Amino acid sequence: MTVSTFTANSAANTVKDKTESKKGMVYNTKDLNLWYGETHALKNINLEIQENDVTAIIGPSGCGKSTYIKTLNRMVELTPIVKISGDIQYREKSIFDKNFKVEDLRTHVGMVFQKPNPFPKSIYENVVYGPKIHGIRDKKVLDQIVEKSLRGAAIWDEVKDRLHENAYGLSGGQQQRLCIARCLAIEPDVILMDEPTSALDPISTLKVEELVQELKKDFSIIIVTHNMQQAARISDKTAFFLNGEVIEYADTDVIFSNPTDKRTEDYITGRFG
């Protein structure tokens, strides 16, 4: 499997992974720039993200990983001072298009956050929140969704007897899997994960990692992680960010065994970050 790697300095080019053209492309980022007020947080990002891949985004703190992933579902715009140029296409439609409602985008693209953030409601209510706002009222259908999503998030067995208890009674790891289930319940196409395991203990982390491997069969997953080992273990592709730029984007094995850029190598071997 040959992969054309990419360094950010030749920013105008777009990464193309020709060998896997059988897979569709979910996201295509073109010349994306983003500012928080005066801070230039993302610089000339060009990235193509493939269907049913786990794409890891790594890089030192403050390099723009969260900003980028939040741009993909336009959550970043909740910060009022954000300015964006360039384009991101999701399934060949510009996400910044006037006719493409952010709410629609976010129904297609689920997100899991760093700190588990279940709603202060019952487990059941957490899972059905999405389907309900999208208009599903039928109790039977909702029950099915709950079971399917909780199974999908590998937490069904642990909670099936206490579906109507408050989600805050769960452990941190369980809460995070519940958040994943909540995200699965809206049957997204892509799942964004921003350091989903950094607030979890090692055992919970392992469970979530296994889950990600499981989920990639049905979903495209983009995951931000601080943990190099994690990226190596679970991802197909890895993008290395530094100071708001994509330094290198390639198959994970390539990045970890044979990085093109000196800075990637330095980072991976722990020389900074």
Next chain:
Amino acid sequence: MTVSTFTANSAANTVKDKTESKKGMVYNTKDLNLWYGETHALKNINLEIQENDVTAIIGPSGCGKSTYIKTLNRMVELTPIVKISGDIQYREKSIFDKNFKVEDLRTHVGMVFQKPNPFPKSIYENVVYGPKIHGIRDKKVLDQIVEKSLRGAAIWDEVKDRLHENAYGLSGGQQQRLCIARCLAIEPDVILMDEPTSALDPISTLKVEELVQELKKDFSIIIVTHNMQQAARISDKTAFFLNGEVIEYADTDVIFSNPTDKRTEDYITGRFG
């Protein structure tokens, strides 16, 4: 110069520095144990601290350095859950003695904190705070104290024209030297310093370090520091704390060139902490 070093495991013994008996002893800590509620923060501490020495206390975060130094002027008791056993003698009087008022102890033993903490008052008012609460009202005397203390803290020239401006207008390093001046104004016998430079920039740090060297002529100084180089540079003796125990206590050159305990060596060479 021979020094008997000490490891905490033989906790019942007390460190004695026989070669320097010409110097008086300011503090003698005997079998000190301290608990924060259930947390056993200091374990069987035995330490003798000499007059006109700079004694450095080093050790990894959470090892009990601050706790120990705050016990020396009984500030630690401001935390209500603290329990103490054992004894500390200051100039041969137990500091826990009913007849020895904490306020008196603290007039003999000044303290400088990690974060500069001047009062939100003028520079002048900061320095005279101590003398005033001890009943000195005479303006002339106070003026003298202010000049002497600020000179002593090597900050007189920088502030002599703005004595009545608010201390918050000073830079961090100046604030810290002001705090030292404030402490000198009560003419203490011992000065305790808890990481006095950790919030300062390198240049300010240097100034404070020089100042400490200067002050040791007149005062006994006990200084907590995270910075091994600093301990090596300015102290005469060094105590290495780990998990609430004194692992090693000896002349600074000995500790840094020829530590007895494996853990001391590991710490000094940066293998943990």
Next chain:
Amino acid sequence: ACGGGESEEEPEENAGGSDENTEEPAPADEEEALEGSVVIDGSGTVYPFMAKMAENYMTNEEENVSVEVSRAGTSAGFEKFLIEDGTDFNDASRPIKDEEIAKAGEVGFEPLELKVALDGLTVVINKENDWATELTEQQVKDIFLASSGVKNWSDVDPSFPDEPIVTMGPNENHGTYEFFFDEILEGQDLVEGVNLQQDYSTLVDLVSKDKNAIAFFGYGYYESNTDKLTAVSVDFGNGAVAPSLETIGESEEFDYSPFTRPVFTYLNPEMAKEKAQVLDFAIYAMENAATVASETGFAPIPEEEIQANIEALEGLQ
């Protein structure tokens, strides 16, 4: 406060009895200036009279005396008057009752009755009401009596509209209520649902906003609101008489006299003996009663009654 240059000029209220120049603060006679306070409570009807009197006294007579006037209502005022260390005066829009005199005796004084002016109980209706501007005495009573069965205007007179009458009046705190209830209705039950209010301003407002309203209160409250209310002319047998300062009067010569009542202030003589300023104010008030009465919507009482009162007061000295 905003009267332009006029407020600088000599106030005309000065006409009341004493002849000193107001610009000189010290009273002309040799007696030393009085000080201390005079506490007056009681009738809301009498309040404007007493307030004016107090103000004149303080500006023209005794600058250092503080006359304070409240107006809890005649009955409520008596409750504060008939106690140990109670008020000095109690204004009343009805004569004191026997049980009230008895109560005063228990406390240890005999209230001195000072009649100060005459008031005409005025029946008022809404400006838009053009049918009931003249009523007979009996019709007025029927409107307020439970026993008459009158509910609608048409019950009073078939030519009146067939709409419910909205009856109102001051509540039981007030002497006006008691005068109307005891003297005019002779103690018979009031009609069901009569709207009894504590504040006269509320009553004025209520009547001015309700076409079918009818209410009663002292003439002064009507006189100040002729633009908002119509006063009913009452036929006591010799043709309808509109209340006015001229028609209100106690003797038979006056046309409105059946609805006329004297208003009083009651003095605690013990207080007058104890506090010179109380007596001084009492005498001042009697001397100036006639003038202030006409300024505040009351008819004056005959000169000889005033003289009798003054003599009684001077007897206390």
Next chain:
Amino acid sequence: MVAKNKQSRSVSAIFEKIMPKVLLVIAIISILTTIGIVFTLLSETIEFFKIIPFFEFFTGTVLKPLGDNAEFGVLPLLTGTIISSTIAMFVAIPIGLMTAIYLSEYASERVRRALKPILEILAGIPTIVYGFFAFTFVTPLLRAIIPSLEPTNILSPGIVMGIMIIPMVASLSEDAMSSVPYSMREGALALGATKLEVTWRVIVPAAMSGIIASFVLGISRAIGETMIVTIASGSNKNFTFDVTQSMQTMTAYIVEVTGGDAPAGSTLYYSLYAVAMTLFVFTLIMNLIAQYISRRFREEY
């Protein structure tokens, strides 16, 4: 020179000893105030119940405190109080809550910082001013819509009380909603929810205890409000549920009876205390409920 200065030690030692005691005594004054309130109210209330049986007072529908055949039934005042407070809450709860939602969820930081202090002016306007506003502006306005409305009625002061309470409900609810962590909003938005759905199905339920506590405090405030009802609802002691009529609340009754300076010793005088006691107990219960709710149901996000 310093350490030897012992003479002031003794002075400061005395202060050191007595200040905690002095301060304790001061702190206890607040308790004494409560005890004072309860004691003054209770002792005269007991006198009252010696004259008027407890049962008669709380079931009597006629209140005619003066005149020859006085009757003391508190029900007209209770209904007046409850109805006016209910009307007030019908105004204050929806508008207050919507204001809170707007400020906390929709308004930009700048707008929020401009609007909030202006709204708080509403809470600071003396109630006497509101009273005349109700009587001279709101009532005539309402009468244009409801011709059968009496010129003094309970509806208009009820509405104006509600307006007065809006800032209280808005401010406390907004505090509760703002303290819901931002991650809750992110979680819901990321599922494709609109702002309204986030607010209504996540933020409001999460902040519910604080919001309800603000309602209860608002009710308590309405029950205790005096001048607005005194002025705009007249002094009719009607026992009715018709909001277009004049009614008297417990507070307005107290104002009427004390008028200038209530006469000591009469049944009327004692009735003042019995009514005040009832009022006090009512508001106390409300306050305790509010405290209970915000303590018991404090969310642990």
Next chain:
Amino acid sequence: MKHIDTKLVEKKMGSRLTTNTVAKNVFLAATLFGLLVLVILIYRVVADSIGWIDFEFLTNKLSTDPEKAGIMGAISGTLWLMVVVAPVTMILGVGTAIYLEEYAKKGRLQAFIQTNISNLAGVPSIVFGILGLTVFARALGLGNIVLAGGLTMSLLVLPVVVVASQEAIRAVPQFLREASYGMGATKWQTIKNVVLPAALPGILTGVILALSRAIGETAPLVVLGIPALLIPLPDGIFDKFTVMPMQIYYWTLDSALVAEYANLAAGTIVILLLVLFIMNSIAVLIRNKFQRRF
């Protein structure tokens, strides 16, 4: 098996977004409603008072003649009332706050006092009036003088000062206390020299807010029995007095007798609102100026 029909979701999206927009505007309207009322209210009193507020209105004594009447008596009564309320609430309120924050051990007594203060904050002002009438005016025999009114008002606004002072004291960083203790200061010296000065802006803000509450209160003074006509100005705290809200109350009631009294009442309202507005602005200024100095 798909439960969520993407087409359907997209179709519904339009109406959901419309609902959101409508709701947003409704919420905005609700917010503006309060402001609208404020504007109307202020407009009306200002319109009624135009031509009536001038220097003489502020400096003249009370009179039954509307052309001559002024509110000097009410203003000086208000000032004398503050002479009682300010120090009393300051001492009681700050003292209680210091006790609760610095001395009281977290326990029953502390919790009891705290609960008690929250409850006092909810007691209707008219009940405080009855307390004042019974205790200060009658039992202590003070009558309806400034001192009695002031003490009544002080108890009424006490919780405001206590809570504000507690917050201010709590916000004083521990390191300032440590610095003071470290120099041998006693606890009281530390409180007096370090904690209170640092907490002063917060305390002052609370006191000003409490005073502005006291200035606007009517009900307790109605119960205490303020005379309707009182011309002499009070000379001290043992004199009878009247205040602006009482003057507003009486003038409006008496506008049935003299129509111009309504204008005088409106004028007094404008002055009162102005005073309250200034006090609140000062409180806000203090709060903003001294916020986060540490």
